[in-house]
Amino acid sequence: MAAFTRRAFLQWSGLTCLLFTTRRLFALAPLRSRGDVPWKVQQVLKQLFGDRPVQEGHVQLDVPTVAADGRVVPVMVESDLPMTANAYVKAIHVLVDNNPDIHIAEFRLTPEIGQAFLSTRIKMRMTSPVRAIIETSDGAVWGAAADVRVTVNGCG
Amino acid sequence: MRRDVGAGRILIPTTIRRGDVIDVRALVEHPMATGLFRDPEGHPIPAYFINDVSVTYGDREVAHFAWTSGISRDPFVEFPLRADREAPLSFTWKDNKGGVFQQTVDIKFAA
Numbered sequence: 614m615a616a617f618t619r620r621a622f623l624q625w626s627g628l629t630c631l632l633f634t635t636r637r638l639f640a641l642a643p644l645r646s647r648g649d650v651p652w653k654v655q656q657v658l659k660q661l662f663g664d665r666p667v668q669e670g671h672v673q674l675d676v677p678t679v680a681a682d683g684r685v686v687p688v689m690v691e692s693d694l695p696m697t698a699n700a701y702v703k704a705i706h707v708l709v710d711n712n713p714d715i716h717i718a719e720f721r722l723t724p725e726i727g728q729a730f731l732s733t734r735i736k737m738r739m740t741s742p743v744r745a746i747i748e749t750s751d752g753a754v755w756g757a758a759a760d761v762r763v764t765v766n767g768c769g
Numbered sequence: 770m771r772r773d774v775g776a777g778r779i780l781i782p783t784t785i786r787r788g789d790v791i792d793v794r795a796l797v798e799h800p801m802a803t804g805l806f807r808d809p810e811g812h813p814i815p816a817y818f819i820n821d822v823s824v825t826y827g828d829r830e831v832a833h834f835a836w837t838s839g840i841s842r843d844p845f846v847e848f849p850l851r852a853d854r855e856a857p858l859s860f861t862w863k864d865n866k867g868g869v870f871q872q873t874v875d876i877k878f879a880a
Contacts (some may be wrong), residue, residue: 685841698859709839713805718840720848725831727851734841736803768803768839 654708654744655713661706665709665754667746672757674745683767690745692729692755696722700731704748711741713768736767773798776873777860784879785847795823796845797862797870803838819844826876827856828832852876 627688658667658754675689691703701724708715720731729747739741740763780794799817804816822834831850850858859873 700776712839713803714837714839717837719835719848720802721833721835722830722848724853725829725853726848728849730849732847734845736801736841751866767841768805 626632651710654710654715657708658746661716661746661750662754663751665688667754667756669756671755672745674743674757674759676759676761677744678760680684680737680764681764682765683739683745683763684765685734685767686737686743686761686763687734688743688745689732689755690730690747694729694747694749694755696724698728699725699750701748701750702747705729705731706744706746706748707733708744708746709735710735710744711739712737737761737763738766738768739763757765775799775868775870777863777870779858779860779872779874781858781874783874785852785876787878789852790849791876794845794847794880795824795860795872796835796843797860797872798843799862799864799870801838801840801842801844809876810829817864817866819862819864822846823860823863825861826850826858827854835869851879853867 671692673691673696676686680686683718688707691757692702694702696702702722704722705720707718717735737760740761742758742760744756744758748754773814775795775797777795782791783812785791786828799819801819802812802814802817804867806814808814818838820836822836823830824832832848836844857873857875862870
């Protein structure tokens with residue numbers, strides 16, 4: 614066995630440090646990515662859309678960044694997808710990750726609604742991402758998410 | 770406690786021209802109780818909320834909403850509608866205790 618030299622010590626400590634920092638970086642990565650969907654929400658999405666992936670884009674979700682009262686949180690969902698007789702937005706779903714009921718509302722629309730737009734007010738239990746998911750008549754699923762900070766519990 | 774559970778209001782623009790995409794706003798008075806809150810004496814307040822909303826324009830259903838108690842008290846909703854015919858626009862709200870509330874407005878075109 615080689616003698617315990619200064620060179621060997623520095624090499625090993627350098628490697629170990631590198632190992633720890635990379636582990637830390639990997640551990641932080643999922644927290645930073647907004648596309649990370651919690652398991653309980655994935656289950657709901659699977660129930661709603663089966664194996665169809667939720668694609669990003671085409672959905673504009675307008676929610677406050679801070680909601681003082683979780684009992685009344687305004688939500689606006691808008692989409693640039695067409696609303697014509699053969700291609701239209703079939704449904705708008707609103708999901709709140711940390712609510713007792715994750716899938717809080719489903720709005721089924723028809724082409725007679727001239728434009729894919731919807732505004733309502735929801736309850737939120739605590740700070741959570743809000744997701745708006747749009748289902749089109751040809752089966753495509755589009756989604757958007759935004760974080761809302763809640764200070765007063767609105768669900769009990 | 771509530772004055773008028775089920776009192777609905779629909780707001781549409783005053784002047785509508787044929788083919789306009791109008792803004793429809795509707796509100797119904799309802800406690801939308803989640804069943805998770807307790808009253809000041811500690812008794813749980815049972816769940817009482819609207820879970821089904823149907824919007825018909827003339828003889829066709831143009832929108833249908835499935836709600837849970839996650840919608841705020843006195844649920845409000847706003848959406849566009851292509852006004853292409855003169856017909857009544859009516860909302861039917863149904864709650865989990867069998868209550869059915871209805872409100873209708875007439876869509877008429879400006880002369």
